[in-house]
Amino acid sequence: MSMNTQGRPTAAGDVGESFRPKTFTGNRGLDMEEPLIFEFGSLETTGVDLDEDESAEFELGSFKRTAEIGLPGLAEPEAMRHYVRLSRNNYAIDSGLYPLGSCTMKHNPRLNEKMARLPGFADIHPLQPVSSVPGALELIDALAHWLMVSTNTSAVAMSPKAGAHGELCGMMAIKAAHTAAGRDPKIVLVPESAHGTNPATAALLGYKVVNIDAKDDGTVDLEALKKTIAEHEGNIAGIMLTNPNTCGLFEREVKQIADLIHKADAYFYCDGANFNAIVGKARPGDLGVDAMHINLHKTFSTPHGGGGPGSGPVVLSERLAPFAPLPFIRKTDKGLELVETEAATKDSEQPFGRMTAFHGQMGMYVRALSYMMSHGSDGLRQASEDAVLNANYVRVGLQDLMSLPFGERPCMHEVLFDDSFLKDTGVTTLDFAKAMIDEGYHPMTMYFPLVVHGAMLIEPTESESRAALDLFIATMRDLVMSAKRGETERFSGAPYLAPRRRLDETGAARKPVLKWTEPAPAEVTPAAAE
């Protein structure tokens, strides 16, 4: 061991690697245990200085609150430390590869954050005079243009607040179009591989969901579709199809599907969750799509933020364009007009209603436009190509050891494995995913789509370097070999090295504790009371 002049050891030396002290605090070095604000904040404390005019009068009548609210306050340094410590218990794209299939966890450029915080975007009120926000209309119109050109569509409903809200908007436009044509079909076709939001959306609007079968290769079975359409002739409102689908495959027969649907007087709703694979490579409008939501928080990189906020503008074909909901922007000779009410519409405009108060997710629009402008037409295409290349690179790196349910064919931006490679190992998809956590990775999407057993859906995105993919592939191979060697302990109890071990989700659901409550005071024993 080397020493400095004060005799203090400077090398780590042999200090007993395997010894893990049981600490007084429960902390493990930088890994901190953090209580709830209710357990250390105080009702007297506030971290916000406010100047109050004590002479102010009240005109509240009998409405004044009398009971305590019971909200603890924190001084600024306490709040800073609390939330910084909490943040350190989170995995994030910025800290590692996040191959969550169908979620498109790509890099979130900070330029976009900076742009969204310009006071001219962040500090404008949705109902201040329209004459005082021409730049806001210009921005929304510009983003709408980029979205329509990318998809070759005629209109875009900007206001939906997230992907599922966009689905709802698209399906409401379809329902409105049928109503306007004097029709009232009752059925929506949804393949089993669809996101859960698709059948939930259709059901919300009173539609009956009819499943359509897949072929052995995971794509829609055209013959089965024909039969289903014939069986329900005249009663089909539309189809909800994800393309590329959730198995990571492009539906080769998408145009035939669209033709069949259109011949049946129905509409083609495309779930745009996987648009990231094909931006600049194919335009949904050319594929016969009538409506498609675009998850700005996936394809166009607005941050996922731990589960939102999202944004789900819906592009619409010419046939559906008149039914786009309020509000929308109309281009005239005099410039851009904001149409907010039914009364302001023209005969050709038949909005089905309104999805939300105000104008949608402006903060997300700014970020998405900043992202799209940065990439440009060439960069957007390159991003799609890299996303697809990266997914295929992962596929060929793993396909000899893991199992591809639909054979060794190219995938789009995500690659789907099933769990047959784990047969007889005693390791499940869940165990495998949890062991990835110990290796410093966020697991892939698991058990989705439902069409393959023990699904593992890996989407590396274009944001990963070759070196990052090589390490990921090598890690996955090591895990697979380990499972096949019967080293089940590495999996069955994983994760061992995360801030928490596996959590009891069954217990959480059986007796839900959904908020903090004051613990009952400890019983005072006579001895302690003395």
Added chain:
Amino acid sequence: MRYLPLNDTDRSDMLARVGVKSVDELFADIPEDVRMKGLLDLPKRASEMEVERKLTAMASKNTAAGSVPFFVGAGAYKHHVPATVDHLIQRSEFLTSYTPYQPEITQGTLQYLFEFQSQVARLTAMDVANASMYDGSTGTGEAVLMAHRVTKRNKAVLSGGLHPQYREVVEGLSNMAGDRVVSLPADPTGTEDILSQIDDETSCVVVQSPSFYGQLIDLKPIAEKAHQHKALLIAVFTEVVSLGLIEPPGTQGADIVVGEGQSIGNGLNFGGPYVGLFATRQQYVRQMPGRLCGETVDAEGKRGFVLTLSTREQHIRRDKATSNICTNSGLCCLAFTIHMSLLGQAGLTKLARINHGNAVKLKKLLAGVHGVEVLNSVYFNEFTIALPKVAEDVVEQLAERGILAGLPVSRLEPGNKDLANLLVVASTEVNTDEDRAAFADALKEVLA
């Protein structure tokens, strides 16, 4: 392209490894005739500097609320947000994380969601709150659908004091879902007869307090009548700061409480993203829409948090789900919960008192302007005035004088002559005495 780590050497090596000659082979499943040969008809890539220049030019055409005396409310409010909030929500670990599907490595998100739910439950005096909705308006739509599930009835009664755009969201969703909606006429003064609308077919009655027009509404008699008929009271608010000072909907008998949480932690953002607050009574928890975070323990017995009761949700229940909602407003709830933790009860009640005090001062000033009539007797930080002229014109003239004065009701309710002269004005903690005096003086000029 600065966001793409692969270089051309990587690409050709990787294509060789994949076993294809060109990247286009990977796109061979796209039918030849629709596969794009050239580029999209859009500008090519742009440097950070160039994007910044273009977007800044657009932003500078807008009048920022903070740059003028500002009195617009009506569902979104200009408040001061502490600098700490925006710093913390930009932590990579919060900003670039996904929905916490893997709880072992997302305890940060889960714990703040649990704190958020606890704060919202206390603020509203309700049993349980969810981990947020998109915003107040969509939350109100979801509440009406939930009332339908709970009561197995489908007639919703909407108060004339409900924000007109909230009403439109509810009507649109309910009509499409096959429910009936009875919307009462605009009610600026809180004097409508809503009780007579409640009957044995009613699933819910939706009342906003403070109302869209600013009036505080006594929810207790409405709750009583609703409960007599086994209907639910859905209480709505758009200004969450009001709960620091006025009696919460939970103690007034509300069964579902929906609110807009933007005022705490979140900027105006031209209407979004915002954060919907949603709370209810324990017995209805399994009919709630949206994500719920619950407490549990891990394999070593340590406390931890997970998303729970997900058998209500679309990814498990598909077409039987309580809602199709998936994404919520994660980062906006974080902003809310940080700001609320900084305020605490002490700060929130003070903030609420300042807001109310400022509105009282503004009311006195405006009531002194010749021809102006104030319509509300009890209000929080917002109220409605009747002008002797069309409000929309007055607002434009005030804007020319550099004052953003409020919302002319006719912008949202066109074609109703009774409402043409009404202006909804708000005064929060950001307004100074000078701002209010400037508003009153300019109004005098415009009305002269």
